Amino acid sequence: MIRKIIKIQEEKCNGCGACAAACHEGAIGMVNGRAKLLREDYCDGLGDCLPACPTGAITFEEREAAAYDETAVKAAQQAKQPLPCGCPGAHLKAIQRKAVPPLPQTGVAPSRLSQWPVQIKLVPVYAPYFKEADLLIAADCTAYAHGDFHSRFMQNRITLIGCPKLDEGDYAEKLAQIISGNDIKSVTVVRMEVPCCGGLENAVQRALQASGKWIPWRVVILSTDGRIIRE
Numbered sequence: 001m002i003r004k005i006i007k008i009q010e011e012k013c014n015g016c017g018a019c020a021a022a023c024h025e026g027a028i029g030m031v032n033g034r035a036k037l038l039r040e041d042y043c044d045g046l047g048d049c050l051p052a053c054p055t056g057a058i059t060f061e062e063r064e065a066a067a068y069d070e071t072a073v074k075a076a077q078q079a080k081q082p083l084p085c086g087c088p089g090a091h092l093k094a095i096q097r098k099a100v101p102p103l104p105q106t107g108v109a110p111s112r113l114s115q116w117p118v119q120i121k122l123v124p125v126y127a128p129y130f131k132e133a134d135l136l137i138a139a140d141c142t143a144y145a146h147g148d149f150h151s152r153f154m155q156n157r158i159t160l161i162g163c164p165k166l167d168e169g170d171y172a173e174k175l176a177q178i179i180s181g182n183d184i185k186s187v188t189v190v191r192m193e194v195p196c197c198g199g200l201e202n203a204v205q206r207a208l209q210a211s212g213k214w215i216p217w218r219v220v221i222l223s224t225d226g227r228i229i230r231e
Helices: 018-022 070-080 149-154 172-181 195-211
Strands: 002-008 028-031 034-037 058-064 133-139 158-162 184-192 217-222 228-230
Touching: 002 034, 018 028, 133 149, 133 172, 133 195, 149 184, 172 184, 172 195, 184 195, 195 217
Parallel strands: 133 158, 133 184, 184 217
Antiparallel strands: 002 058, 028 034, 217 228
């Protein structure tokens, strides 16, 4: 498409890096001591970088360029944000799994987890693995109660877990952001029969309403001994 986008004249660049710092979208980076437009689809064409340049090396031009991808920019920004717990083990990661049966040597079923982190409080709102995802939102006790949880519920789904009784705050706002900001195909809620788990189901219902989207969703309830009592 033809659109307005920045142009960097490398011969005028003094390598100060001010433009890269001013570019909140991350479109500009420093390469061999000079500013360079690294991602056309990250450049929104608004030019926050222009006044930051002390040498006038940046101007606008209209040319064929990739469209601005706001979703990709937000995902990149989210991934760079400091983790709430400061724990390296919570870095964003997609996990590729092969469709394999239980290992014949041991009889151990393979994990079906397809992303990290899984805690609702930690997961980025615009994580790339949310694209066209079937979402599993589960109370954290459910995986311990139901012996076939991975293959029955987690397989081919993005998994988010939480405990409405022990976690501070309300999940509804963040879940609404995830649902409204991504192409979620369906939502499955798995909760325990205990009353406090109703808070998770309620949060998901309010999130779906707030998102303004119509998405198929269902609720599965487990007994405390791991039986499925409603599906």
